[in-house]
């Protein structure tokens with residue numbers, strides 16, 4: 001029995017995207033892949049997912065075209081790379097629902113260094129905040145800014 005409804009044929013684009021993305025494990029796997037963790041063991045250790053949970057999510061993400069296998073791990077496809085502003089929006093939204101909560105992710109523009117005030121564009125230099133022009137600083141990874149990655153060969 002499926003865990004939830006199937007929205008893969010919905011006419012609403014939000015519902016169709018939710019069918020692929022509205023799973024916390026999927027979002028955490030994407031977060032870790034952009035952070036350079038692309039092998040199964042790295043993704044398991046960083047997300048805390050059980051092997052079976054991670055294997056199912058990676059299979060569904062592969063079927064949905066978000067990731068592809070790329071020895072020795074996985075890489076983000078073009079569609080997977082397009083999820084970056086969604087992750088940024090999630091991070092920004094956490095400030096709305098928990099303004100005093102821990103802030104473990106800082107997003108900045110790689111071109112000018114501005115801390116992002118938007119999910120997808122730099123307010124200072126107007127560069128897109130895509131995987132090639134964005135830096136993250138994660139408290140859980142030492143807090144220093146790093147370039148994003150999109151594949152196991154990177």
Ligand SMILES: [Zn+2]
Nearest residue numbers: 109112122125
């Ligand atoms: Zn900038």
